[in-house]
Amino acid sequence: MIRLRNVTKIYNKTYTAIHRLNLHISKDEFVFLVGPTGAGKTTLIKLILRDILPDSGNIYIDKVKTREFNEKQVSKLRKNIGVIFQDFKLLNRTVYENLAFVQKIQGEKKKTIKENIDRVISLVGLENKLGFYPYQLSGGERQKASLARAIINSPHILLADEPTGNLDPDASWEIIQIMSKINMANTTVVVATHDKTVVDLMRKRVVAMHGGVILRDQQLGSYHEF
Amino acid sequence: MNFRIIKFFIEESIISIKQNLLMSLVSIMTVSVSLIVLAAFTLLFININGTIKNVSNNLTLTVYLDKNITTTGISKVQDQLMLVKGLNGMTFMPKEEAWRNLKEKFKYQSDVVGLITNNPLPDSFTLKLASISDVDKMVKELNLIEGITDIRYGKGVVSRIRRFVQIFNYGGLAIVGFLLLATFLIIINTINLTILAKRKEVEIMKLVGATNNYIKWSFMLEGFIIGFFGSIIAIIFVNSVFKIVTINMQTYFPFIGLYSKNVNMLALSSLLLVIGLFIGILGSSISIHVLLKSIIKK
Numbered sequence: 465m466i467r468l469r470n471v472t473k474i475y476n477k478t479y480t481a482i483h484r485l486n487l488h489i490s491k492d493e494f495v496f497l498v499g500p501t502g503a504g505k506t507t508l509i510k511l512i513l514r515d516i517l518p519d520s521g522n523i524y525i526d527k528v529k530t531r532e533f534n535e536k537q538v539s540k541l542r543k544n545i546g547v548i549f550q551d552f553k554l555l556n557r558t559v560y561e562n563l564a565f566v567q568k569i570q571g572e573k574k575k576t577i578k579e580n581i582d583r584v585i586s587l588v589g590l591e592n593k594l595g596f597y598p599y600q601l602s603g604g605e606r607q608k609a610s611l612a613r614a615i616i617n618s619p620h621i622l623l624a625d626e627p628t629g630n631l632d633p634d635a636s637w638e639i640i641q642i643m644s645k646i647n648m649a650n651t652t653v654v655v656a657t658h659d660k661t662v663v664d665l666m667r668k669r670v671v672a673m674h675g676g677v678i679l680r681d682q683q684l685g686s687y688h689e690f
Numbered sequence: 691m692n693f694r695i696i697k698f699f700i701e702e703s704i705i706s707i708k709q710n711l712l713m714s715l716v717s718i719m720t721v722s723v724s725l726i727v728l729a730a731f732t733l734l735f736i737n738i739n740g741t742i743k744n745v746s747n748n749l750t751l752t753v754y755l756d757k758n759i760t761t762t763g764i765s766k767v768q769d770q771l772m773l774v775k776g777l778n779g780m781t782f783m784p785k786e787e788a789w790r791n792l793k794e795k796f797k798y799q800s801d802v803v804g805l806i807t808n809n810p811l812p813d814s815f816t817l818k819l820a821s822i823s824d825v826d827k828m829v830k831e832l833n834l835i836e837g838i839t840d841i842r843y844g845k846g847v848v849s850r851i852r853r854f855v856q857i858f859n860y861g862g863l864a865i866v867g868f869l870l871l872a873t874f875l876i877i878i879n880t881i882n883l884t885i886l887a888k889r890k891e892v893e894i895m896k897l898v899g900a901t902n903n904y905i906k907w908s909f910m911l912e913g914f915i916i917g918f919f920g921s922i923i924a925i926i927f928v929n930s931v932f933k934i935v936t937i938n939m940q941t942y943f944p945f946i947g948l949y950s951k952n953v954n955m956l957a958l959s960s961l962l963l964v965i966g967l968f969i970g971i972l973g974s975s976i977s978i979h980v981l982l983k984s985i986i987k988k
Contacts, residue, residue: 513897515897535901535902536901539899539900539901539904540899542896542897542898542899543898543899547897553890553893553894553897554894555891555894556709556891557705557709561705565895565898566898566899568694568698568701569698569895569898569899569900569904570899571694571695571698572694573694613898617899
């Protein structure tokens with residue numbers, strides 16, 4: 465599903481964020497990327513999303529090299545990859561409008577938009593907050609809205625960059641549980657996180673990074689190596 | 691591009707304007723003010739140009755005939771004058787009438803005029819010129835006509851007016867050009883600020899799969915709306931003020947000729963609308979192009 469081969473990313477020609485990294489994530493896997501700040505987790509998420517390009521090496525999504533994608537292919541790729549961030553990145557519009565926006569870009573019919581919103585909003589449990597603006601929601605609710613937006617196109621991959629970074633433990637656990645449900649519905653999930661509790665409780669594959677390289681890749685792993 | 695997408699672009703532009711209402715209003719007002727200044731200068735230019743033309747058109751030239759010229763000689767001169775190109779009419783002034791006029795003019799100095807017993811004035815023709823541009827050539831031609839002894843006209847005034855017209859035309863065009871450029875730059879800068887304020891929004895749009903063209907279209911439509919409303923305000927303002935000024939000038943200063951009252955205000959309004967739309971669309975497309983480039987480069 466996702467394959468990185470000898471991927472290196474250097475910022476400003478001086479700082480190596482990712483160094484000759486090789487990684488394979490299979491279809492429907494749930495993977496935690498862990499490691500200290502500056503380990504390269506966010507860069508890895510951005511590379512998969514093709515928000516940035518590697519300086520060397522290649523990234524394949526479904527065996528297709530993303531480096532050579534033109535603008536339309538990138539746009540198509542992003543419709544198949546849902547993404548959420550620590551800072552939610554919601555438009556300053558109601559939850560409904562945030563979710564509708566993604567669908568409208570694709571020229572979906574009003575009826576389909578409504579059906580899709582109903583489907584995802586019940587999954588994240590925000591049925592009563594559709595008319596709310598992001599500033600009227602709690603951190604956990606904002607992340608749920610962001611998550612609903614990320615999955616509205618039924619993507620094959622869901623990327624999450626520190627999704628619980630701004631949330632209390634209960635809200636964090638709720639978000640991770642929803643992501644687990646999404647994973648069970650045949651979506652590959654990659655989560656970059658510092659949240660030790662969540663990683664240890666989930667017992668999923670853990671890829672530990674440091675200084676742009678993978679130190680540990682463990683099935684049913686934990687935050688720290690025992 | 692289907693109807694749903696077009697509807698989406700329109701909705702997006704309206705949402706965007708509403709969300710950044712203050713910046714959008716600033717952009718609209720910048721377009722309006724710039725276009726009003728441009729229109730005001732154009733009307734001023736038309737008025738000054740009209741005044742100059744009026745002065746030029748009223749310029750006359752007087753040719754004095756030989757003192758001993760006969761009636762036949764006068765007719766001959768008149769026939770030849772009629773062949774001269776660039777004349778808008780002529781009036782003959784017999785020396786007797788000229789002498790009467792002079793005496794009338796100096797009736798309170800009759801003691802001085804009384805010293806002159808014989809009429810010293812010659813017969814003359816006053817020629818009305820169609821244009822001052824060929825006056826030198828005309829004078830040369832008139833000098834060749836037998837019976838004409840002297841030609842008088844405001845030579846200095848003519849050359850000064852001619853020079854002023856030249857400078858005013860070139861200078862006016864240059865000022866209109868600079869005003870257009872300034873208008874364009876101010877509007878681009880304002881729209882640029884409006885769009886830069888939406889950097890986060892554009893980044894999110896790209897993250898959820900919007901193509902560059904998609905983003906460009908919705909922002910260009912926003913530029914179109916800003917340009918449209920900006921020019922409509924300018925058109926309403928210019929037309930209203932123009933009407934008020936024209937009416938008041940005719941009422942209170944009827945002796946001042948307003949040349950711009952003959953201006954086709956529909957044409958001027960259309961021009962303002964076209965300029966407003968053009969700079970609105972161009973300004974937003976340049977700004978969004980720069981913004982997208984910076985987002986891609988990061």
